[in-house]
Amino acid sequence: AATNMNLQEAIAQGRFREDLYYRLGTVPITVPSLRERPEDIPLLFRKFAADVAVQYRMPAVTLDDAAREMLKNYYWRGNIRQLKNVAEQISAIEQTRVITSEVLAKYLPPQGGGAPMHAGAMRMDDTMSTERELLYKVLFDMRADINDLKRMISELAKGGVPCPEPVHDVKALLPTTAQSSYVPAVAAYPQPPVYAESEEVTDEPPREMTKADMQREQIVRALRRNNGRRREAAAELFMSERTLYRKIKELGIEEI
Template structure:
């Protein structure tokens, strides 16, 4: 059976007509019916995270649990217990026995994201559960059974890890019964402009601002750029332009400063008239920008408080441009009113508001700010991430990227 591409693309918000992308969707749907382990590979930001979900939703396990685990974001000391559970007293702090993801997901699917980051000891446990469904909780000797389908993803070259002795070759073969390769954005240039239009439309709705349009030379510029961060970068760039450019028609000259290399400027659009070396200037503007976001969030809280109390806020308290929404909600918010009504789902504010990877923070955080935050919080990553207004996961990535682990 061949995939109904339109239905799947609509359901998962996938934009693109590239044959390699459609082939990847086709493979995902075809292998869904089997229990084969699938490895999704491709550069960072190419859209790997949709695929395990497509596989799960199209499989006979779809009524079962789907658990996504980011192996790169779980500290080495707790990953075995997270995946396989632990018994009471297994380690300091294990005050109660706890099931791990492999036990909870019995009958369902586990997505092991950034699988190449798994420690070797965990790889041994994973190999066992993949081979015969057996696993042991940390601190126990009792062998338990589970029936879980595993889909894994990685953006690193696993062969390289195997050569360096950091990844078990036998595990690699177990995980990769089927490999789904997602093309880099630069290998599917015809999809670049449709993706831009989709994101521009989403952000125009999100920020209640007129939609961006590109001149022909800007479209050419966009298509010829290398996109090292792939679709995630295109999305971030579109968001930055949506927020920062007053003139909504973007020509090549206006676009160019946003198209930097990962080692280039931190926040290109804000420093267009400055030189790359003007780091302080960039930082100052970035902090101003974050302060502005925080102000808007507190005003939004104000609106919600008024709603909860059944009164409308004072007019000067409603200058909000957006309501925080999940990524996948973007499509539904185009018709949303500026002033909230009672039928609108209520935003939640109990959790700290975190600027995720897909937001402006990626690539804008500099090393010094991270080091300072970690120092201030005695290396407590949770607190440092909160201060930096990023997720812990992003902080882990940055720590790895800047090799701060060794310090």
């Protein structure tokens, strides 16, 4: 359990139950706020940015000197959780990997409070943390899908061996909302895809993916990326191992 309140004062004022305090307070640890240890802020930002880079196989963002000083001098009302959110937002949204003070300012709310100046940045609200994490995952997955699609088209253009998956399977991996944007580019490419002689080519219309289909695809891909290790796959999917086991059974996913 964690809180930014002084529970002793809250108990004295009748705003917190004393019996609950003693039930929770076995080993109390007082952690100074970020503004009391500014030298830790750039290190923590680098750690959060590195975590995102490792998880999604992308270059980590870095700060220039001016941006680093801006981080250290910021008030950080939301403390370390707000810093983590800012690092993840910048990693997901910004194309450049070297962050300047001008870029960083778009993700920091004014010191007096209020929403960030950047229109695309989401509000720092604990109740939205799950939705925000899912949005980041969708952004990173869409980036990976687009890179796979570009690599496949490049292989076809060079006359090389196509990807093991047929083109319509690559289309199925894309989110439903993005299919109309990217599939025509593949269909309009001047060179037709190369199929094995034994493969039967049909003109069946693509089937609309259901929510279960999308969940199954996400789980299968996470398991493949982690070589079948369920604990790492569950962490990547922002769910517990128990939930992942249940989903695997419900969706009839075989061992990867």
